[in-house]
Amino acid sequence: MDDFFFSLVLAGISVGSVYALIAIGLNLTFWTTRTLNFGQGSLMMLCAMLVVFLASQGLAMALAVIGGLLVVAALGVFVERFTIRPALVASGGSMGWVVSTLGFGIVLQGVAAKYFGSQAMAFPDVLFTTQDYVTVLGQHLSLQYLVVLALSVSLILLLELFVRKTVWGQAVFAISLDPELALVQGMPVRLIILGSFVASSLLAGVAGILSAQIGGTVDPAFGFDLVLFGFVAAVLGGMGSSFGALVGGLAVGLISKLVGGYISTAAEHAIAFALLMAMLALRPQGLLGRPEVSKA
């Protein structure tokens, strides 16, 4: 295979799998509350920065990762309780949560800048270094790219299995269809909503760690662009669809890299938003999503 094409494809699916992970995180809260946490980017940033901080304090890398994830999981509870729930109650279903989640993200950036500084911090190699690779069919495959891809896809598949094969997963699915009926049926709707925000924040934390490892640095503004691409991936694949998020993420990553490589690097990021506009115009429900049906 052509080295040029292969390098672009490998980087594209690796970066795209991170977009997919973010898209799944957005989907989780969309299922339960029809809202998206636009503070996801700041959660990614905070988790990565906490890992750097805890590791610098002498904690083993695995413990630093667990510590970072625990903090963002707790912040998931905070997001649901203080930015989503009041906004939904007060505004009767309007879009107040967009501002409140964005505001939460900005506050988190400020807090991180205050306590960790606004300079880029070096992110340690968690699993492999940039120099670790395997050779397959004569091609140089970076293990960092492969581990990002493998972890992201595994998490997405596990989540899909959870939703399809477990009672709790079915309850999430039921709430996504009709939360009021789910409540009447005796399902712990509030708990499941809270759980969806915790899981969404955990996915953001994992995505933050994986993408920080690719770049090698993290600063308070880290994550904002990535959430935009995750959002594009979610819309492209179909809002609310897990496989759609995977397909959308990989498509955004691949197409961006191929356009950047073969046409122009200046168009690499713009193409993602062109895809978003085209999808909203031609197929608003996305590649694998179903059209939204409202009850009369």
Next chain:
Amino acid sequence: MARIGRRSFGALALAGAASGLSAPRIARGQGATIKFGFTAALTGPFNEFGEGIRRGAEIAVEEVNKAGGINGRRVELAEVLDDQLVPDRAVQNMRRILDNREIVGLMAPSGSGPTLAIVDMVQADGRPIINPQAQTPSIVYPNGADKPPRPNVFSISIDNTVEAAKLATALAGYRTVGILHESTGYGVTGAQLVRAELQAKRRDARLTVESYNQRAQDMTAQLVRVQRAGAEALLVIGLGADTAVIRRNMSRLNINIPLYGTAGAVTVPYIEGAGDLVVGTRAVNHAAFGRRPMHPAAQKFADLYRAKHGTDRWYGPDPANPFVSLAGTVASGYDCLNLLIDAVRRAGSTAPADIVKALNETRDFAGATIASITFTPQQHVALKVEDLGTYEMLKEGDRVVLKLRD
């Protein structure tokens, strides 16, 4: 006891009134501080530059006040505002600074974007301003280097034109060169100038030029395009954190060609972000802190900085060998203030026209970043090619050091 007659009293009163009219002016002149101001990226992701020049400027002010000030008047940094390298904020800040009529001299912000945003209003105002860090040539020469400079705008920064000439000399040994530049004014202008200089030096030079957005997390597309073009060396025109992303990306893609960087690229974020991968990277930067022995003004500044701040993030861990980037990130602020102070002292006045005239007459001023600074009415950029050095990054023990190669 002598008695004072009515006429004598009247004469005394007149004399007293006359002296009273002038005495407060003298008193004001001797007592009032001489005020300078600037806006810079004091916080935010690029604060290594803004906070750096603030520290340099503070050291200059402390030094002159300790020596008795300017003709007995103390010096003060009266307006120091934060723009986070955002041009809009720089404009708001500079408006506030210019509205303070007591400010007699200015230092330009970090970075070309904010500096280009404020330079027209400062030119219209007429008060002198010296640029410590921004590299775009049009800051000083808006109509081209062969046309007159802005009358009140001076620069000691690494000008893109001079840096391009030095880089072209370093890269002239390669026939095919890749250039990756950030998509800002600094990156775009820098790439154009290096291309022109390289093609002037080598008519058979082949260049592949790619751009990236600041803070991009993956540069695979740019790098494989450079690789496909058969580049024998890669030059990055950008800042440290992005250069670290590029170096890591090169490693993942198994691209093993020599990497060159500009002065902005080989700063602390690059060393921290790329780790051991920085070894072998070559870069152009001020020669001031790389030469041994350092010239006296550079050594004096290094000693002053270390005495005040220790071996910190800007200075580096080795007391005997400060980071070469200390020149551009900190010492340039020190030199700017010292040049303004020297001009006010020689002018014997704080009137803008007098200070500008004195700056135009600056000859062989001993700076920390540039050993000998000279301005003339036509020449407002002090840096010359010989003030720059080409460095190679090496590992000594667990420390990264930059060795001056040329």
